Amino acid sequence: MDLLTIADKTFTSRLIVGTGKYSSPAVMVRAHEASGAEMITVAVRRVNITDRTKESLLDYIDTSKYFLLPNTAGCYTAEEAVRTARLGREAGLSNWVKLEVIGDERTLFPDNEQLLEATRQLVREGFVVLPYTTDDPVVCRKLEDAGAAAIMPLGAPIGSGLGIQNVNNLRIIREFARVPLIVDAGVGTASDAALAMELGADAVLMNTAIAGAQDPVAMAEAMNLAVRAGRFAFLAGRIDRRMYANASSPVAGLVGR
Amino acid sequence: MRITxxxxxxxxxxxxxxxxxxxxxxxxxxxxxxxxxxxxxxRGSFDATLVAEGDEVEIVNFVGGGDGN
Incomplete structure (x- = not known):
């Protein structure tokens, strides 16, 4: 059995999905089922004090079936992210965090300096830290050295759907990474997810590609299959690329020669 | 009394x-x-923690999200 192990937990699925941007909770629930994901990321926000009529996200997530991964999405400093991670731990009763420290509003690229600082602090506090970062091999190595339980480089900017922009960087990161490599953000369609897995990623995390698709449930299933197909292809070992054709049929025995 | x-x-x-x-x-x-x-x-200390004048309280929960925001 090909299992994904992160820190002390083991997963069958290599697809991690989000809970944002869905047209309705019912669509989200069906998309989660179709995705086959076992880990779901959620954001931490202030409770609406004045309007208590809104339903809670947790009304729609079967926490006996899905492992919740609180994130620090929207945080811009290490301090904010650490504070949010601590709150997320109490709200969810697990010490895992998808750590995000954003550095720029338009690109949502991470502030890697703040990210490293927050990673070190949260590791000291006993968190299992999964940091979202750029596809920079040096930063990924520093995060790993800081005690990150996985490294999560982007494929492209969050929500952009551009797919894997720097295949070579991911190859290099794959080569030296000793902790799981999760491609987080940038996936637009199934082939992007398959490519990430073919490059040797251990998992893929996505939200918008599924939630924003015209049919999110169908796209979730496509992603489920793509991640598995990409993983199988990686394990199978692809053929070498060559410039010219190489016939699959024997030359010997051709009629008329 | 007023809190934040x-x-x-x-x-x-x-x-x-x-x-x-x-x-x-x-x-x-x-x-x-x-x-x-x-x-x-x-969570176990909710009963014993007293909120008094001028205190700052934050109450958060999980909402839908993936990346960024």
Whole structure:
């Protein structure tokens, strides 16, 4: 059995999905089922004090079936992210965090300096830290050295759907990474997810590609299959690329020669 | 007495426990995390933690999200 192990937990699925941007909770629930994901990321926000009529996200997530991964999405400093991670731990009763420290509003690229600082602090506090970062091999190595339980480089900017922009960087990161490599953000369609897995990623995390698709449930299933197909292809070992054709049929025995 | 609740001024009759505050606000304590004067509280200490004049309280829960925001 090909299992994904992160820190002390083991997963069958290599697809991690989000809970944002869905047209309705019912669509989200069906998309989660179709995705086959076992880990779901959620954001931490202030409770609406004045309007208590809104339903809670947790009304729609079967926490006996899905492992919740609180994130620090929207945080811009290490301090904010650490504070949010601590709150997320109490709200969810697990010490895992998808750590995000954003550095720029338009690109949502991470502030890697703040990210490293927050990673070190949260590791000291006993968190299992999964940091979202750029596809920079040096930063990924520093995060790993800081005690990150996985490294999560982007494929492209969050929500952009551009797919894997720097295949070579991911190859290099794959080569030296000793902790799981999760491609987080940038996936637009199934082939992007398959490519990430073919490059040797251990998992893929996505939200918008599924939630924003015209049919999110169908796209979730496509992603489920793509991640598995990409993983199988990686394990199978692809053929070498060559410039010219190489016939699959024997030359010997051709009629008329 | 006045406290700051989720960044906004909030008036209360008098000092009360976090559990009582959540009750007044009709918030299920199992679904939220609470920060009292910048210290994140363990759920088991909601009963014993007293909210008093001028305190800062943050009550958060999980909402839909993936990356960014």
């Amino acid at each position: 609740l989720n960044g906004e001024p909030h008036d209360l009759a008098g000092p009360l426990s976090v559990t009582a505050l959540l009750g007044q606000l009709q918030i299920d304590p199992r679904r939220v995390a609470v920060e009292h004067n910048r210290i994140v509280l363990k």
